[in-house]
Amino acid sequence: AQTVTQSQPEMSVQEAETVTLSCTYDTSESDYYLFWYKQPPSRQMILVIRQEAYKQQNATENRFSVNFQKAAKSFSLKISDSQLGDAAMYFCAYGAGAGSYQLTFGKGTKLSVIP
């Protein structure tokens, strides 16, 4: 079974600084997808960024980017120019290849942003 590990239960960052959240996963598949979801105090789950395993280029969405290391099975999220609104739980998730129904989530990292 696939597993997703987020080794940092909590992290903090100064406003305007950069922070990196770690995620590793275990799979024997070659075709899969990886996601970062954000859950602010409102508890709504919001997709931040996604990465297709077959793509070598790291995904980027504005201030959010990933460092995808396929051989190391690592998928970290970098948040640049951190803002107060970035404070939230961040979940890394793994989805097997096309036609798969299930996402496996990590246990989350709680990010605090210090003004």
Added chain:
Amino acid sequence: DTAVSQTPKYLVTQMGNDKSIKCEQNLGHDTMYWYKQDSKKFLKIMFSYNNKELIINETVPNRFSPKSPDKAHLNLHINSLELGDSAVYFCASSQVLSSGVNEQFFGPGTRLTVL
């Protein structure tokens, strides 16, 4: 223009009662899910329906019964509620493709408190 909606958002009830949570999506997706998020924020899949057919049924007490009247709705009925059922329940939907990413869209969650 809500994509995935759940009712109610909050539910407080006594042990032993039976309650239902409703979910509707207007995204035209063919697959819907129920997740349980416990007090430690761990997100775990409970059920998944594809075109009204049950495809994922994780180890969940049989007091929990999902029902999908059509592919836009997936309701969760819980019998004989227990204290341990207190959690946030999320509905999600996705379009599972033979190729391409299975990105799940989440509802706002229902916080269930059993007294």
